[in-house]
Amino acid sequence: MKRLLTLLLLGYLWLTPLADAASHTKVDLVNLTPDIRPGQKAMVAVRFVCDDHFHIYWKNPGDAGQNPTIEWQDAAGTTSGPLLYPGPKMLDQKGIYNFVHEYETLLLLELTIPATATGELNLKAKVEWLECDDKGCYPFDKEVSLKLKVGPGNAAVKHDPKLYGDLRPIVRASYTVKADTLTVTPPAEAKLVLSKVWFPERGVLSPEGVFKQKQDATTKSFSLKDATEKLETGPVVFAAQDTSGTWHRVEALPAAGSTTPAPANTTKETPKGNSAWLPWSPEAEAKALAAGQTVYIDFTAEWCATCQINKRVYKHDVVAAAFADKGVVLMKADWTKKDAVIAAELTKYGRSGVPCNVFLKQGAPTALLSEVISDDEVLAALSAISAGKEYRAANESHGYVVWLLLAFGGGALLNLMPCVFPVIGLKVLGFAREAGADRGVVIRNGLLYSLGVVLSFLALGGVILALKAGGNSVGWGFQMQSPGFVLGTCVLMVTLGLSLAGVFEIGTGLAGTAAGAEPQGGASGAFFSGVLATAVATPCTAPGLGAALGFALDKDRASGETLLFFVVIGLGMAIPYLLLSIFPKLTNLLPRPGEWMETLKQAMAFPLFAYALYLLWVLNSQVEDRGWVRDASLGLAVLATACWIWGRWGAPHRTDRERLIGKTSAVLLYVLTLAHLYWYLP
Structure with missing residues (x-):
């Protein structure tokens, strides 16, 4: 049973990230004319x-974004006008x-x-x-089709x-320019509402200028x-509403006697x-950058523990003051979530994942x-770029051997990252249990x-290479972009924590599997503890590791070379424990086996619970359906109840009938709850 559960859980964790992130926008081609x-x-x-909190863009997207496009693959002999x-x-x-559309x-x-x-x-x-929310933008495409019957009766x-x-006649207006202000005078009979926002179809007005537009009784x-475009002779076109809420196309031409201004000033100062x-x-x-500003970009993710550590630097007074003094534009x-645009940008900087921090x-x-x-x-780095000088981080070295050493060292340093802390405690417990065992x-x-x-x-490297070959933009920690993977890891951490805390045991203990702490036959436990350590390590990175991975995953790198780097990273992470196994005298520094081991075992449950809470926070940022996040929190409590039932009524002192009923009830409750969470996973 222990091996089966371990294989199912860990197998699922590795496979869930292979699913592509779904679009949050449903798109189809529909008919509006009953009689063709x-x-x-x-x-x-x-x-x-x-979906809620997502949007697409208008024909003029504003400061950022991209308007939708349609490319006919088969127009069936029809001719089409532009998108309205x-x-x-x-x-x-x-x-x-930005100028956007939401909902339908x-x-x-x-x-x-x-x-x-x-x-x-x-x-x-x-x-x-391009669909966006407040966390990022995601490009999508879809092939759509529509059947039209020539004649009446079409849905x-x-x-x-x-x-x-x-769809209605153009409203003609006039404009004048004085200094850097454009003033539009619409015809009174159009009954346009001057207090509502008018949206320009082109970049002759900056989005900020649109946001701060003003009006009086008769003008806008x-x-x-x-502005990103020069105001030339010709109409300035707006979308505007009248008093009934009807939208109009307003075309404003220069008023008689007015002149076209010089190109607008494109510089903009950011207040220090x-x-x-x-x-x-x-x-x-x-x-x-075009405005001459210094830009600092923090490529980050909620699931990246190292990224969260880095964020503390930005709160330090000396750093905040330097950013302010230099007028640095800070971008996150x-x-x-999966974002092909960000993945491509990371590749440009020689990185395969986050964190990645750059000054431009x-x-x-x-x-x-x-x-x-x-x-x-x-x-x-800020001082160097402000002076126009080159800055190179200490680990941005060259030479193949140096990159391999960075990969090995980065793997070893992963053991000091917060993601791996829970596993370190379990391994210490395992070595203590092995004291005195056959060498x-x-x-x-x-x-x-x-x-x-x-x-x-090695498997992780192979999956990344396979996905890249299929045209996917992935990198280190990509599986943490999958809510299914994050949920599975969260469930596993809670289950392991409950086992460590003594709530239940499966065989010699699921926690024993994680610790590899079975000296008299724990071969599978030792192996799967290595798998678990790798699984929980991926949300973190270590000094030198990101640069080495960027070098390894370069598009011109042979697949064999890339996989070699992943093997070296694994060796680096495993080497401390391998040395302790080969040289058991090092474990003599640990106290002799005794009650302290049970205390340590139970205490190590709390880092696992803390990690599960962190993963729940990550899920909250990945999934827009807050109802599901609430249900997931309750689901974890139900899963804990199932573990408690197993431990309470599956104990050896119970009768055979009690153990059968208890364990069967626990398994059914656990499996059905887990299935429910994944079935309704957004």
Whole structure:
């Protein structure tokens, strides 16, 4: 039973990250016209339905983002006009202003039906879109199709024409320019609401200028500062609402006698002392660099324990003051969920995962920091890039042998990272139990533990290479982007913790399996403790390890070389325990076996519980459905109850009937609860 549960749990943990992250937006092609006539117009639409907290972008996305596109693969002889967008809403993300759509959005397409059309028209197209929430952006594409019957009787989706300014006559307006202000005067008969936001279709007005637009009784005013496009002769086009809530397309032309201004000033000063973190995007980065600003990007993830340690540096007064003094634009690239854009950016810096921290400034060499940063390193890198000088972290060395040594050292240092602390205690307990055991058994267990670590790292490297070959952007710790993996690890930590605390035992103890603490036949326990150590180590990285992995996962690196690096990392992580096994005199430093071992065993349950709470926090950031997160918390309590039933009524002093009923009830409760959590996993 012990081996079966161990194999099932660990096997599931390794396999869950292979599933691709699902889009939070449902997309399909729908019909809006019940009666399709040859030679006539018909309206169809691309329908987007975003989950709560997610959005897609308008035709002018604002500071960052990308509007949806459609590419016809088979238009069935029809001709199509451009996508017609409903009026958007303003989204302010700490000074990054975007124009977006939320919930259900229909982007209309007017089709011209062929004059000779008969029977059915089978439309096929590919839709690409960028969906975002407050943690990141995720590009997706989907092939959509729609069958239209020529004639009446087609199923049609209803839409609200009031939302589409392109469906009604253009409202003509005029504008004047004075200094850096554009003032639009709409016709009074249009009854446009000047107090509501007007959205420009192009970048002749900056998103911040749109956000800060002003109005009086008859005019609308916008600042021309920071515009990305030159205001030239021709209309400035807006989407605006009238008093009934109907959207209109407003085209403003220069008023008689006015002149076109010079190109708008594209520089923008960031006030010193601005320590707000902005969400990173390539567009936001490019905008800040073009304005001559120094940019600091923290590539991070909620599941990355090393990233959380690094964040403490930003709170230190000396670092915060330096950021403020230099006017550094702080950006956070959150890789908690899968994000191909961030993965590609990490590759550009020679890293395969987080943490990754860089300073950027136009005209200066990129300053790439170490994986585990310090005050001194941040200040040194900032000083170098401010002076336009090159900065190189101490571990950014060259030479194949040096990279291998970094990989080995990084693997060894993983044992000092917080992710591995729970396993360290279990291994200490295992060595204490092995005191006085046959030396051959001790060495065997040490070798099997090392084999479990090395083979797990080798398997992890193989999975990463396979996914990369399939076009996926993955790297170190990628499995932590899977809520299924995080949930499984959380459940395993709670179960192991309860076993250590003495709530229940399976065979000689599931905790014994984790510790490899069975000197008289714990071969499987020793091996799987190595697998477990690798599984819990992946949310962390160590000094030098990230750089070595970036070197190993370079696209030009042979697969065999890459796998060699993963083997070396595994050897580095396993070497302390292997040495203790081969040289058992080192374990003489431990007290003799006694009551302290039971105390230590129970005490080691609490780091596991703490790690489970941390993983629950990670789940809370990955899953938008707060109801499911609440259910997962309750589910852990139910799983703990199942473990308690096993320990209470499955104990040896119980009758055979009591043990049968108790263990059967416990297994059913445990399995059904786990199945429920995974079945409803968002």
